Amino acid sequence: MAQMKSLPALKEDGGLATYLAEIKKFPILEKEQEYMLAKRWVEHNDSAAAHGLVTSHLRLAAKIAMGYRGYGLPVSDVISEANVGLMQAVKRFDPDRGFRLATYAIWWIRANVQEYILRSWSLVKMGTTRSQKKLFFNLRKAKQRIGAIDENLTDQQAEQIGRNLSVSAADVMSMDQRLSGRDGSLNQTIRQDGEDSGDWQDLLVDENSDHVADIAEKQEADVRRGLLLQAMDVLNEREADILANRRLSDEPCTLEVLSVKYKVSRERIRQIEEKAFSKIKDRVLELAKEKGIAPA
Numbered sequence: 001m002a003q004m005k006s007l008p009a010l011k012e013d014g015g016l017a018t019y020l021a022e023i024k025k026f027p028i029l030e031k032e033q034e035y036m037l038a039k040r041w042v043e044h045n046d047s048a049a050a051h052g053l054v055t056s057h058l059r060l061a062a063k064i065a066m067g068y069r070g071y072g073l074p075v076s077d078v079i080s081e082a083n084v085g086l087m088q089a090v091k092r093f094d095p096d097r098g099f100r101l102a103t104y105a106i107w108w109i110r111a112n113v114q115e116y117i118l119r120s121w122s123l124v125k126m127g128t129t130r131s132q133k134k135l136f137f138n139l140r141k142a143k144q145r146i147g148a149i150d151e152n153l154t155d156q157q158a159e160q161i162g163r164n165l166s167v168s169a170a171d172v173m174s175m176d177q178r179l180s181g182r183d184g185s186l187n188q189t190i191r192q193d194g195e196d197s198g199d200w201q202d203l204l205v206d207e208n209s210d211h212v213a214d215i216a217e218k219q220e221a222d223v224r225r226g227l228l229l230q231a232m233d234v235l236n237e238r239e240a241d242i243l244a245n246r247r248l249s250d251e252p253c254t255l256e257v258l259s260v261k262y263k264v265s266r267e268r269i270r271q272i273e274e275k276a277f278s279k280i281k282d283r284v285l286e287l288a289k290e291k292g293i294a295p296a
Helices: 016-023 031-044 047-055 058-066 075-092 101-121 130-145 155-165 169-181 211-234 237-248 255-262 266-291
Strands: 189-192 195-199
Touching: 016 058, 031 047, 047 075, 058 075, 058 101, 075 101, 101 130, 101 211, 101 237, 130 155, 130 169, 155 169, 211 266, 237 255, 237 266, 255 266
Parallel strands: none
Antiparallel strands: 189 195
16 A cells, blocks of 8 residues: 555554544544545555545554454554554455445454454464354353353353354353463473472374465455455445345344344345345356466
8 A cells, every 4th residue: 555644553562542542633534535545545546535535544543453353462553454454454445346345344353353363362273264263253252141251161151152153062162262272382381299290281192294385375365355255345245244244243133133124025135145146156157267276
């Protein structure tokens, strides 16, 4: 992205309230204002226009980032990663697709924050599949719902959460132990009966020795995620919102909720959802073919 004016900074040693107050000073753009700025950015590489688009959505980035405060990472870093995702969205935003920047930016912001958390949270590989990532980012909320936020899960509780999140009870218990314990030093000495028994690292067994395959798998997942984000461009604002709420949300909306929101029947919402899914699937295949990537 072309050089922009600097954005408000959030320091590690506090100042969250000051930062939030500062970003509230930037105006929220009307649809036409947003469109004109986006056109100036796309057609003329106007850095001032890009700056206006970014700053008008800093509150959105901060709101999303604040939802990920429960992972023990500096809030300043999480917000910074959210802002990076926002800038990536602005860079790729096409105003002629018919939907607002916020609808598009949410995807990039969440993806960037979640990738940062998964990279930073543990030295141990975790959350490599879609279901594992969903479990990682929803387990705390699920425990809170059943009143077990500060407790170890029982087998019955693990089974209940597993059913709700479509994973096994064993996966729930394993992830809960990881989230509860966080990382410790692999060089930490184990003491038994008052005597040293070696380091933790001496007890570790490498069950995933094919590191090249692991790296390739991650790179492929990143590419496919990028294709999905690009494919969103074929949807209008309503289609994107309905598809996101019905199929891409951790807690999908009901047809009833969306029918009230858009003042149409539940059957019409279902039709729009199916049409949007078909359009985005076709676009993903088209993009994959252009880039020489095998379809999923």
